[in-house]
Amino acid sequence: MTGGPSAIVRVVIADDHPMVREIVASACADHPGLDLVAQASTGAGAIAICRAHAPDVLVLDLALPDMSGFDVARLVKEENPLTKVLVLSARDDAEAVFETLRVQADGYLDKTSDVDTITAAIESVASGNEIYSDEHRRLATGKLRAVFDLARTALSERELEALSMIAEGLTTRQMATRMDLSEDSIESHIKGLYRKLGVRSRTQATARARELGIPI
């Protein structure tokens, strides 16, 4: 926010749902301190608008039709470090919250939030606060732990691939085909990864993969 405390907060909304854009538009219209500068319904549109207008706050839907909301957030943050990004999401899982933090978004709001909540959140992030609930923090630190546990296993790319396939339920032969390696080679990777994980069977390896948050 440039200027003194009474400066207007310039807002951009990027969401492919007209209803959500309407809610944010009326929030800004009803509030003298907020000014809706532009609306976008795609990620590309959001990026272009932010480039052109350098808003104070970008209210961003994570589920845009043309690109990942995370990529939009990351790009906008890179190009406009002063722009605060307030993410709107229908997801409440650890992965979504964590990825939102990875792209350094300033806040995370549920899509079904009412006008007053959204208004207050826009003002709050504009003043430099972060909008994440205790539950979000709890989800994020849980995910962070899994990220570090995985890093500590020091699994190689190949071993990670193999583990992911084991968790998927593929046989050694199927894995050999997928990875374009001999079955012996696969067995060797599997042995190595069992040792690093401290497991003895595919079942145990699969369970461990889940704990480590490995995408299957």
Next chain:
Amino acid sequence: MHDKVNGSDIGVVLVEPLSMVRVGLGIWLSEEPGITVDAQAASADEALQKIAAMRRRTSGVVLVSLGLDGPNDAYWLIRSLRERFPTFVVLAIGANAEASSISRALFVGADGYVDKRVEPEEFLEGIRKAARGDLVVIGPPITMLGRLPGEIDRHSETAGVLTEREREVLATAADGETTKQIAERLGVRQRTVTTHLTHIYSKLGVNGRLAAVRAASKSGLIARVAHE
């Protein structure tokens, strides 16, 4: 005063080289109901000795100051604690630590980071949450959590490196010594040598001594073996 160690009491071990900070933090924590200061140490070695000597308690929260430096620094201690005393929760404590430091602490096994500059109640809440099993990062803004994974690649490289001791063991093994001879040469127990070798194999991703020596001398972790 320590007689009534009831079940819900959190035992804290404080490792801080700055005397006044250690003394002050120790006194304040001791006065907090529900917290008992089991031991204080000014160095990593002292901390390990005292924890090893603790009989009454086999778990608790160890606060490790990132200010510990030297060959046995904070990260060395955190890693050692995780290996030797896995039932203890380990928290790195610092003053406005960088993302890379916090990330490294977590990577070597810390259960969290608490900044010394937060309000006392926040500090205590951090200890309590960690004691319950949560990973905590208290002090930095929540967006710091998102920056920590990005720092990991840097630490992975150093994770493959062997410790002083491990290098000694492996270098001695490279001379063709048996476990017994290595133990005698280094003045430790045979079981210690076996443990070191297990860690070495794991770090280098190999199965046996010969492979370990080859891998280590190839990447310069030990001096090149003459007859290779």
